[in-house]
Amino acid sequence: MKENRLARIEALLNDRQPDLTVLMDQVHKPHNLAAIVRTADAVGIGEVHAVRAEGNIHRCSGTAMGSDRWVKANQYEKLDDALSVVKQQGMQVLAAHFSDRAVDFRSVDYTRPTCLLLGAEKEGVSDAAAEAADHHVLIPMLGMVQSLNVSVASSIILYEAQRQRSEAGMYGSRKISDELFERLKFEWLHP
Amino acid sequence: MKENRLARIEALLNDRQPDLTVLMDQVHKPHNLAAIVRTADAVGIGEVHAVRAEGNIHRCSGTAMGSDRWVKANQYEKLDDALSVVKQQGMQVLAAHFSDRAVDFRSVDYTRPTCLLLGAEKEGVSDAAAEAADHHVLIPMLGMVQSLNVSVASSIILYEAQRQRSEAGMYGSRKISDELFERLKFEWLHP
Ligand SMILES: C[S@@+](CC[C@H](N)C(=O)[O-])C[C@H]1O[C@@H](n2cnc3c(N)ncnc32)[C@H](O)[C@@H]1O
Numbered sequence: 001m002k003e004n005r006l007a008r009i010e011a012l013l014n015d016r017q018p019d020l021t022v023l024m025d026q027v028h029k030p031h032n033l034a035a036i037v038r039t040a041d042a043v044g045i046g047e048v049h050a051v052r053a054e055g056n057i058h059r060c061s062g063t064a065m066g067s068d069r070w071v072k073a074n075q076y077e078k079l080d081d082a083l084s085v086v087k088q089q090g091m092q093v094l095a096a097h098f099s100d101r102a103v104d105f106r107s108v109d110y111t112r113p114t115c116l117l118l119g120a121e122k123e124g125v126s127d128a129a130a131e132a133a134d135h136h137v138l139i140p141m142l143g144m145v146q147s148l149n150v151s152v153a154s155s156i157i158l159y160e161a162q163r164q165r166s167e168a169g170m171y172g173s174r175k176i177s178d179e180l181f182e183r184l185k186f187e188w189l190h191p
Numbered sequence: 192m193k194e195n196r197l198a199r200i201e202a203l204l205n206d207r208q209p210d211l212t213v214l215m216d217q218v219h220k221p222h223n224l225a226a227i228v229r230t231a232d233a234v235g236i237g238e239v240h241a242v243r244a245e246g247n248i249h250r251c252s253g254t255a256m257g258s259d260r261w262v263k264a265n266q267y268e269k270l271d272d273a274l275s276v277v278k279q280q281g282m283q284v285l286a287a288h289f290s291d292r293a294v295d296f297r298s299v300d301y302t303r304p305t306c307l308l309l310g311a312e313k314e315g316v317s318d319a320a321a322e323a324a325d326h327h328v329l330i331p332m333l334g335m336v337q338s339l340n341v342s343v344a345s346s347i348i349l350y351e352a353q354r355q356r357s358e359a360g361m362y363g364s365r366k367i368s369d370e371l372f373e374r375l376k377f378e379w380l381h382p
Pocket residue numbers: 095096097098117118119120121122123124125137138139140141146147148149150151153154
């Protein structure tokens with residue numbers, strides 16, 4: 001049992017995609033935060049970023065994040081701080097956002113270092129975030145409803161990234177540092 | 192404005208896919224039911240099916256369904272009643288379910304008449320439903336978490352169906368009956 005667990009942990013650490021992440025722009029409902037982080041883990045994302053919703057300082061922390069044992073959630077007071085972290089990592093920022101410059105989400109290359117930026121439940125992506133994004137991506141809507149639930153939208157896009165990265169052979173070979181690999185292996189083996 | 196709305200309603204009624212649906216097997220959290228129905232509308236599903244969760248008789252009705260103004264939600268006390276409805280419509284039943292006979296969700300042909308069967312938040316797909324399903328489909332999981340949120344899982348699969356049907360040219364030409372077309376157009380124009 002222990003050996004199975006070790007093998008599983010090593011395999012999934014080799015699937016981790018340090019150049020793929022999510023930035024939540026004031027998303028605040030706990031079940032949405034939890035679902036987003038859970039899907040992030042499932043496609044190999046080890047670290048996500050969240051800008052706190054105003055007046056919700058304590059909402060998006062701890063267990064609200066759900067799978068926070070497996071995924072590191074970095075929280076920020078200001079959007080700019082979050083953006084500068086992902087931009088310093090050389091990531092393209094893709095805002096999931098309805099706008100004139102939005103392109104179909106399937107037309108984008110997710111094998112590049114990518115940060116998917118998501119908007120709040122009601123307000124959507126803030127103007128500042130929309131402007132800072134390199135591209136806007138859109139999931140086609142063929143019904144009466146104007147938008148999808150935010151955790152649903154993020155998951156559809158993340159699984160397109162997973163599909164592209166899987167086809168490009170980007171899973172299964174270690175991309176995280178030896179130091180992180182050893183540390184997470186230790187932490188997850190000894191819960 | 193009115194004319195725009197009429198044109199939009201006609202266009203989306205021509206996108207409706209009467210041979211694509213969802214069967215929720217005792218899914219009971221209102222926000223999950225709402226998100227599933229919302230995504231169903233977005234991919235052109237006009238009618239869904241829900242087997243009530245035991246002890247939750249009144250939970251999955253009315254507004255809990257979310258987009259129930261646009262999507263008809265049929266509720267059943269018994270799984271068999273729901274299954275016989277979709278089977279009489281000639282649909283293949285695909286259970287989103289972890290099992291030995293599960294195949295990757297992307298390997299399935301969703302241009303065929305299809306009912307996607309989803310399991311409850313905790314218990315998953317019931318044994319009876321798993322047995323009755325023609326196939327089991329699985330979304331790959333590359334992390335520590337064992338399953339996705341049910342509304343997330345359904346949406347990822349439904350958008351694969353939307354992709355395939357879109358490529359096959361299945362949107363944009365009327366597939367619902369003239370009677371339903373006229374009735375919905377009237378209802379939605381005069382809310
Ligand atoms: C419920 S939506 C916000 C709707 C808001 N009223 C608006 O117009 O932006 C919450 C977030 O989910 C994401 N989202 C929802 N539906 C989407 C779609 N069809 N395409 C891309 N992103 C979507 C976006 O990031 C959005 O900011």
